[in-house]
Amino acid sequence: MSHGPRRHGHKASRSVLVLVALVALGCSVLGGRLLYVWWQRPSTEWVPLPPGIEEGETLTLGPGIPPERTNYGYLEYRAARIENREWVVGVKWLRTDGGADEEKELRLGESVYLEGLGTITLTAVRPRPVFTFPWEETPWNDYMKAIFNLELEPGIVLL
Numbered sequence: 001m002s003h004g005p006r007r008h009g010h011k012a013s014r015s016v017l018v019l020v021a022l023v024a025l026g027c028s029v030l031g032g033r034l035l036y037v038w039w040q041r042p043s044t045e046w047v048p049l050p051p052g053i054e055e056g057e058t059l060t061l062g063p064g065i066p067p068e069r070t071n072y073g074y075l076e077y078r079a080a081r082i083e084n085r086e087w088v089v090g091v092k093w094l095r096t097d098g099g100a101d102e103e104k105e106l107r108l109g110e111s112v113y114l115e116g117l118g119t120i121t122l123t124a125v126r127p128r129p130v131f132t133f134p135w136e137e138t139p140w141n142d143y144m145k146a147i148f149n150l151e152l153e154p155g156i157v158l159l
Contacts, residue, residue, distance in 0.1 A: 042085050046124035047109040049149055053121050056151040057158060061091065064143045069159040070152075072097045072116045080125065080144050087125040089146040093117050118152040 049055060059068050059075070067076035078090035092103045093114040104112045106122040113119050124147035152158070 042082060042087055042108075044108060045087070045126065046147075049121060049123065050109055050111060053111055053119065053149065054151055056118070056149055059120075059148040059150050060145055061089075061148065062143045062145040065145070067094075068150075070117065071155075071157045071159065072099070073101075075114075075117065075120070077146060078103065080127075080146060087122075087127075089122055089125065091120070091146075091148075116153065117156060118150055120151075121149040123147050123149050 061068065061075070061077035062080075063077065065077065067074040073093060073095040076092050076094065078092050080087060080089045082088070087108045088105050090103065090105045092101065093116070094101050095116055097116065099116045102114050104114065104120075106112060106120070108122055108125060111119050111121040126145040126147070128144055
């Protein structure tokens with residue numbers, strides 16, 4: 001009695017199982033990334049200026065980007081996070097003229113008034129890519145960037 005064909009069939013079925021396991025693993029890694037993007041990261045990364053807000057200076061802030069300076073202080077990026085599938089970006093207005101410093105958090109499209117600076121509106125968020133291959137060049141120097149519209153108070157000058 002020969003067991004040749006059976007052994008050959010057993011090896012073939014083991015190869016198929018290994019192939020199926022590798023495909024399933026690859027799909028789970030890719031699927032996990034896609035699920036993360038869909039579930040965690042907000043789909044909206046920019047908004048037009050809200051009604052009543054005039055276009056002013058465009059500021060880009062983020063880690064690794066120097067704060068924006070004016071003749072009365074400087075505005076620096078604090079942090080960005082996702083809350084309820086919305087971007088929330090923190091900024092700090094540090095006064096050099098003796099006025100009180102202010103720290104604010106803005107959601108995309110939200111405006112706040114900072115005493116001694118003006119009205120600032122978060123208009124766009126440029127997050128780091130979720131995933132890049134090692135051979136790909138990452139955009140934006142691999143930093144998170146927040147883009148604001150700033151309506152300066154009279155007498156305030158960006159330096």
